[in-house]
Amino acid sequence: MKRELLADGEAPSVAEAVLNAGFDMANCPVRDVMDHIGGKWSSLMLLTLSTKPHRFGELKRAVPDISQRMLTQTLRDLQRDGYISRHVFPTVPPSVEYRLTELGESIMPPLSALVAWAVDNHPKIVEARKVYEEGAE
Amino acid sequence: MKRELLADGEAPSVAEAVLNAGFDMANCPVRDVMDHIGGKWSSLMLLTLSTKPHRFGELKRAVPDISQRMLTQTLRDLQRDGYISRHVFPTVPPSVEYRLTELGESIMPPLSALVAWAVDNHPKIVEARKVYEEGAE
DNA sequence: TATACCTGATCTCAAATTGAGACTATAGGA
DNA sequence: TCCTATAGTCTCAATTTGAGATCAGGTATA
Numbered sequence: 001m002k003r004e005l006l007a008d009g010e011a012p013s014v015a016e017a018v019l020n021a022g023f024d025m026a027n028c029p030v031r032d033v034m035d036h037i038g039g040k041w042s043s044l045m046l047l048t049l050s051t052k053p054h055r056f057g058e059l060k061r062a063v064p065d066i067s068q069r070m071l072t073q074t075l076r077d078l079q080r081d082g083y084i085s086r087h088v089f090p091t092v093p094p095s096v097e098y099r100l101t102e103l104g105e106s107i108m109p110p111l112s113a114l115v116a117w118a119v120d121n122h123p124k125i126v127e128a129r130k131v132y133e134e135g136a137e
Numbered sequence: 138m139k140r141e142l143l144a145d146g147e148a149p150s151v152a153e154a155v156l157n158a159g160f161d162m163a164n165c166p167v168r169d170v171m172d173h174i175g176g177k178w179s180s181l182m183l184l185t186l187s188t189k190p191h192r193f194g195e196l197k198r199a200v201p202d203i204s205q206r207m208l209t210q211t212l213r214d215l216q217r218d219g220y221i222s223r224h225v226f227p228t229v230p231p232s233v234e235y236r237l238t239e240l241g242e243s244i245m246p247p248l249s250a251l252v253a254w255a256v257d258n259h260p261k262i263v264e265a266r267k268v269y270e271e272g273a274e
Numbered sequence: 275t276a277t278a279c280c281t282g283a284t285c286t287c288a289a290a291t292t293g294a295g296a297c298t299a300t301a302g303g304a
Numbered sequence: 305t306c307c308t309a310t311a312g313t314c315t316c317a318a319t320t321t322g323a324g325a326t327c328a329g330g331t332a333t334a
Contacts, residue, residue, distance in 0.1 A: 015184045015249060031180075032259065033259060034252075034255065043175065044167060057280095068323095068324095069284080069285090070322075079269070081266060082261060092281085092329075093279095093280055096281085110254045114248060116151050117243070117247045119167070121243065125169070128217070192310090192311090204292085204294065205313090209311080229302080
C-alpha cells in the first residue's frame with residue numbers, strides 16, 4: 001500500500017508528506033481538490049450519483065433544498081473537474097443524464113469513508129457545539 | 138468492520154445506507170459535517186495540526202495565504218465543533234496553542250485518505266479542466 | 275386554436291460570506 | 305521614545321449564494 005491510514009496516535013505520515021515534500025501553497029492540491037468536492041453540495045451530488053446515474057430532475061428531487069441554480073452550477077463544476085459526465089438525450093423535452101466517470105468512481109472509497117465518519121460522529125459534534133455554546137454564555 | 142470501503146465497481150453501500158435509511162435532508166449529517174471540514178481552510182488546518190500542536194502565528198506562517206480574519210474564524214469553527222482545543226498561556230504577549238482533540242484525531246484517517254487521493258489524482262483533475270476548457274471554446 | 279405544462283437551464287436581485295488591510299492592547303528591547 | 309511581537313477584532317469592498325422569474329420548444333389538454 002502506497003499510503004497507510006493513520007491509527008490513533010500514530011505518526012501522521014500523509015500530513016507530513018503533504019506539508020513537507022514539495023508542498024506549494026500557491027498551487028495546493030489539497031485546497032484545489034477540497035474546495036470543490038468540499039463545496040456545499042458536491043459531496044451530496046457525488047454520493048447520490050454513486051448509487052446510479054441520475055437525471056437533472058431526479059437530482060433535484062433527491063436533494064430537495066438545493067436551488068436549481070446551484071444544482072446546475074455544482075454539476076458543471078463536477079463535470080469540469082472530470083468527476084461526472086453529462087449525456088443529453090434528444091427526446092422531447094430533452095433529458096440529461098449525469099453519471100460518475102472513472103475518476104468520480106475512484107474518489108468514492110475515501111469519500112465514503114469520510115461520510116461514514118461524519119454519520120458516526122455527528123452526535124459528538126452536535127454535543128461539542130452545545131458545550132461550546134453553554135461555555136460562551 | 139462496521140462499514141467497508143468500496144472497491145471500484147463494488148456496490149456503494151455507504152452511499153445507499155446514508156441516502157436511504159433515515160436520511161433527513163433538513164438535518165443532514167453529511168452536509169453538516171462536510172460544510173465545515175470541507176470549508177476553504179479547515180482541511181489544511183486539521184492537516185497542519187495533525188503533525189503537532191501549533192500556535193496562532195505558526196499556523197499563519199504554515200498557511201501563508203490565509204487572512205488573519207479567516208484563520209481566527211476557521212479555528213473558532215473547528216473548536217466549536219470539537220475538533221481542536223485552545224490553550225492560552227498567560228505569557229507576555231499571551232500565546233495561544235491549538236491542538237487536535239480526540240475527535241479531531243479520529244477524523245484524520247479518513248481525511249488523510251481523501252487528501253492522499255487528492256494529491257495522487259490532482260494531475261488528472263488539472264487535465265480534465267484543460268480538456269473541458271478546450272471543448273468550451 | 276389557445277392554454278397550460280414539462281424539461282434543463284439561465285437571469286436578476288437581494289442576502290450572506292469572504293478577503294485585504296488597518297487597528298487594539300501589553301510589554302520588552304534598541 | 306519608538307519599534308517589535310502576540311492574538312485578535314473591525315470595517316469595507318468584492319465575491320458567492322439563494323429565491324424566484326424567465327426562457328425555449330414541443331406535447332397534452334380544453
